[in-house]
Amino acid sequence: xxxxxxxxxxxxxxxxxxxxxxxxxxxxxxxxxxxxxxxxxxxxxxxxxxxxxxxxxxxxxxxxxxxxxxxxxxxxxxxxxxxxxxxxxxxxxxxxxxxxxxxxxxxxxxxxxxxxxxxxxxxxxxxxxxxx
Amino acid sequence: xxxxxxxxxxxxxxxxxxxxxxxxxxxxxxxxxxxxxxxxxxxxxxxxxxxxxxxxxxxxxxxxxxxxxxxxxxxxxxxxxxxxxxxxxxxxxxxxxxxxxxxxxxxxxxxxxxxxxxxxxxxxxxxxxxxxxxxxxxxxxxxxxxxxxxxxxxxxxxxxxxxxxxxxxxxxxxxxxxxxxxxxxxxxxxxxxxxxxxxxxxxxxxxxxxxxxxxxxxxxxxxxxxxxxxxxxxxxxxxxxxxxxxxxxxxxxxxxxxxxxxxxxxxxxxxxxxxxxxxxxxxx
Numbered sequence: 015x016x017x018x019x020x021x022x023x024x025x026x027x028x029x030x031x032x033x034x035x036x037x038x039x040x041x042x043x044x045x046x047x048x049x050x051x052x053x054x055x056x057x058x059x060x061x062x063x064x065x066x067x068x069x070x071x072x073x074x075x076x077x078x079x080x081x082x083x084x085x086x087x088x089x090x091x092x093x094x095x096x097x098x099x100x101x102x103x104x105x106x107x108x109x110x111x112x113x114x115x116x117x118x119x120x121x122x123x124x125x126x127x128x129x130x131x132x133x134x135x136x137x138x139x140x141x142x143x144x145x146x
Numbered sequence: 147x148x149x150x151x152x153x154x155x156x157x158x159x160x161x162x163x164x165x166x167x168x169x170x171x172x173x174x175x176x177x178x179x180x181x182x183x184x185x186x187x188x189x190x191x192x193x194x195x196x197x198x199x200x201x202x203x204x205x206x207x208x209x210x211x212x213x214x215x216x217x218x219x220x221x222x223x224x225x226x227x228x229x230x231x232x233x234x235x236x237x238x239x240x241x242x243x244x245x246x247x248x249x250x251x252x253x254x255x256x257x258x259x260x261x262x263x264x265x266x267x268x269x270x271x272x273x274x275x276x277x278x279x280x281x282x283x284x285x286x287x288x289x290x291x292x293x294x295x296x297x298x299x300x301x302x303x304x305x306x307x308x309x310x311x312x313x314x315x316x317x318x319x320x321x322x323x324x325x326x327x328x329x330x331x332x333x334x335x336x337x338x339x340x341x342x343x344x345x346x347x348x349x350x351x352x353x354x355x356x357x358x359x360x361x362x363x364x365x366x367x368x369x370x371x372x373x374x375x376x377x378x379x380x381x382x383x384x385x386x387x388x389x390x391x392x393x394x395x396x397x398x399x400x401x402x403x404x405x406x407x408x409x410x411x412x413x414x415x416x417x418x419x420x421x422x423x424x425x426x427x428x429x430x
Contacts, residue, residue, distance in 0.1 A: 023191045025289045025370060026184070043351055056198065057350040058359050081360065083198060083347075092194050092363070094289065 018050060020066060022075075022091045029096055030066075037089065038065040039082050048084055055084040059093060061135040063143050074099045076140045079132070095136075102140045111137035150413065153406045157399060164395035170234065171388035174381045178321060181378035185318070188374060192367045199360050200336040202353065205346075211354060212304060213361035215333050221309030224257040224277070225249055226299065226331060228315035228372060229265030230380040231284050236387035238316060238324065238380055239264040245326050246314050250275070257308075259299065261373070278302070284377050289370055296369040300362060303332045315372050316379035322386050324379040334364055 020037060022030035038047045040062025059082055064075040080093025114134035118127075203214060227246045229239045243265060250256060250273070260266035260279040269276050280295050303311055311332040316324040349356050 023194055025191045025367060026187050028190055041350065054347045055350070056347045056356060058356065081195075081198065081356075081363070083194075085347075090194055092191055094293075 016050065016087070018048065019088045020091070021088065022093065022096060024093065024096065032066075034066045034068050036067040038067075039089075039091070040064065040077065041082070048089060050087060052084045052087075054086075055082075057082055059091070061132070061139050063139060064091070064096070074143060076102060076136075076143050078136050078139075097140070099143055102144050104141070104144055107137045107140040107144070111141065150406065150409050153402055153409060157402045157406065160395055160398050160402065164392055164399065167388045167391040167395060171385055171392060174384040174388060178378060178381035178385060181374055181381055182318075185371070185374045185378060188367065188371055192371055195360065195364050195367055196336050199334065199357075199364055200338065201347065202349075202357060202360065203336055211357045211361070213332065213334055214357060217310050217333065219309065221307045222255065222257060223253055224259055224302070224308055224311045226259045226261060226311065226313040226315075227265045227269070228313065228376045229260070229262035230376070231263040231282050233264065234387065235380050235384035238383040239268075241324075241326055242314060242316060243268050245328065249312070249314065249328065259302075259311075261295065262376075283373070284380070287373060287377065289366075292370040292373050293366045295373075296366045297362075299331070299369070300365055308332070313372060315376045316383075318375050318378040318382060321382040324383055331368065332365065334361055336364070 017033040017035055018037065020030055020032055020034050021028065036047060036049050038045055040060050042058040042060050045062070059077060059080045061078045062076075064077045066073040066075070076097045076099075077091075077093050078095045080091055083090045110133055114130050114137060117130045118134070199214075225246060227242060229242050233239070239262075246258070246265070246269075250258075256275060257277045258269055258273065258275045260269055260276055260281075261283065263281040266276065266279040266281055270279075278298065283291055283295070299311065302308060310330060312328060313331045314326065314328050317327045319325050
């Protein structure tokens with residue numbers, strides 16, 4: 015049986031370059047699954063969990079800010095940060111969650127809400143994935 | 147002829163300078179290797195973003211999104227000038243600054259955005275056009291830092307009514323060659339490539355959002371690439387400069403050593419003459 019080729023590309027390296035049966039991607043308008051012979055498709059990824067299925071096992075990654083292109087059973091994902099479940103540093107994620115919440119509470123004029131929101135989301139996704 | 151001790155101190159000082167320049171050459175060589183690796187690693191990401199954008203633009207030629215729009219010739223122009231933070235790298239910065247001045251002459255109202263301390267130091271004193279500057283980035287360079295710079299440039303472009311933003315930087319050709327590049331950064335011109343797909347993609351949420359987000363990423367990665375190129379070129383320039391400095395030091399040392407030996411011999415000769423003429427005087 016043929017499989018889907020998945021490439022995850024970061025600015026500093028090609029992170030994943032492997033074949034899988036089936037993947038679930040956190041799209042900007044909701045999670046969606048991609049199986050064999052999916053129609054050509056481009057969308058933005060939201061901060062969330064990327065699931066890659068191979069036989070009966072599932073690799074889970076926390077992913078942040080990127081795009082996914084589906085073309086001829088090749089899925090290319092470009093993203094800034096991606097971490098496998100076991101690479102997540104819980105203490106760091108917690109600290110960054112607290113820092114972001116503090117920033118939002120302090121309600122100073124000069125904070126960059128988009129950025130704080132992004133880092134809060136990132137931390138929450140990491141914690142959620144780790145606690146499963 | 148200079149006296150012996152003077153020449154000796156001179157030799158010592160040239161020797162220690164030689165050691166420093168030699169060490170700097172080694173450091174530059176290792177940093178160069180790192181920068182080159184980074185450039186190679188960044189390539190797939192940059193290529194893919196470019197292919198996606200190219201596909202979009204091919205499909206949607208009439209797009210009037212500001213990031214991809216044609217130049218109207220009405221708004222302001224800005225130049226981003228990428229220099230190094232530190233000196234001792236030959237003509238690396240001088241060439242860039244000269245090129246920037248030529249461009250400023252053509253376009254006297256253009257604003258300047260300086261990346262790197264050397265360029266900023268120069269234009270702070272010689273021009274009133276500097277609007278933004280980023281210094282000391284190259285030491286701790288990572289994608290996050292360059293993304294911050296890119297984000298600032300983007301918001302300048304979108305909010306401040308710039309028509310065109312150009313960038314002037316050194317491109318790395320080889321360890322001994324850097325090419326000065328002046329190119330248009332914004333609006334984006336995606337590079338034509340064979341990879342860009344003819345397939346009819348479905349875009350979600352919609353094409354305009356994707357263009358905007360992809361455009362942002364494109365600028366992020368472009369700034370990242372340019373900063374890597376510039377830092378590789380800087381290290382290359384420094385390596386060559388320090389190499390020739392070391393060569394010069396070696397040459398100088400051998401000249402001074404020759405002078406030293408001559409002076410020493412002359413001193414010995416004088417001494418022998420003194421002794422022998424003294425001895426002769428006693429005999430008589």
